[in-house]
Amino acid sequence: MSITTSEAPKPTESARRQKTRERLMDAAFEVFSEVGIHAATVEMIAERADFTRGAFYSNFDTKEELFLALAERGNNQRLALLRQSVEHMDQILPEILGAPGAKLQPENLGLLVTSFLDQQNENSYWFLFQSELRLLAMRDPAVGSIYLEQKAAAETEFANIISAALRAVGLSSELNPLELASVLTTTYESTLQEAIMQGGPQVQKIAHELVRTKLVALITQLAR
Template identity: 55%
Template sequence: MPTEVESAETAQVESARRRKTRDRLIDAAYEVFAETGVHAASVEMITERAGFTRGAFYSNFDTKEELFFALAERENRLRFERLQEGVDAILPEFDPTALTEETLSDLVTQFLVLQGDDRRWCLVQSEFKLLAMRDAAVAASYLAYQNGFLKQLADRIDAALHSVGLRFTVDPLAAVRIIVNVYESAMQEAILEGSTAGSDAGSVSAPPLARDTLPGLVHALTEPLD
């Protein structure tokens, strides 16, 4: 009979194996979703790409949609980490007493370059949003995910603005929704125009429309703290 220590070690090994399986399925889904679209992607296509069986899929996820949300959680976590990197590295150098439209523009541009984005992620998000618009069963989950993400983002950006003596002139969540919509439109336009950086990954970093539009928009949506 295994000891408590042996049982704990076995549980750790099983947990690590399960995490590795989930990660491989998420990686495979990312590739397949981007190549074929979320709707056209099948469980079989995903498991084949990951090198697993259907059983491995259903032991980790109930549906293809659940797998998408796991992918979205991972991708958004990475973007929040990049945002925090910017807060830690860029904001300490920012002088709020010398705030002008030009200095704010420089600040926003630095965050855009740091944050960047990925062509595949834009494609996958757009595909899944379209799926949710067509399928009421998916729509509620998609809205909950999107609203939760935007609320987290609004809280973090609002806190970052306060740290440099600024605040939004409207509700932070409403402001962030506007900014995100403009950024996503800029990303889609860059993809349509074929404006990519890094042909291997198909990445689009700081789309031109975002660089041209967002600084002025952020300036219009912010004001100094009293």
């Protein structure tokens, strides 16, 4: 243990490593989404990242470890995305509303929702991965608490956004924000799920359309 080399040693050593870790994680994310954790083999993952299994085992101990790492990374990305779309809403809201302080017309609600969803630049990959995680979470308590934590975080974030949006638009709901958020995301997800099952190539489009109409219908009922 030399105390002299105070800064440089690790960062450089890690530079390459970190890159391959990233590549492996990206590959794993795809593979997991496509075929599920169980069907996914270490080989598939390595291969898709243009590595061999050797590289994998040099970087991760087990498939499961990688999966959990992935879950965390994904959640962070998602949270970031949510926060970011707050700003976007601030930009787009005035345009939709017209005069400041005006109340939202029902026919414009669709625009609002659509714009929000677009921000989330939907890859249904994420949803498939999430479904995998969810299933795991119901069987393994350790995974379960991770999942619940993530979900809670995402929903509080989302609840804030909604409250703000509703306020800005002159609406309010009798449900408390968290419950409202919960119902909406739940509906959102189940709709996306349906789209995935129906959709061959144009999942994206189907999903988008389905989700929009459903959510608008719901919000119309729940907020006034």
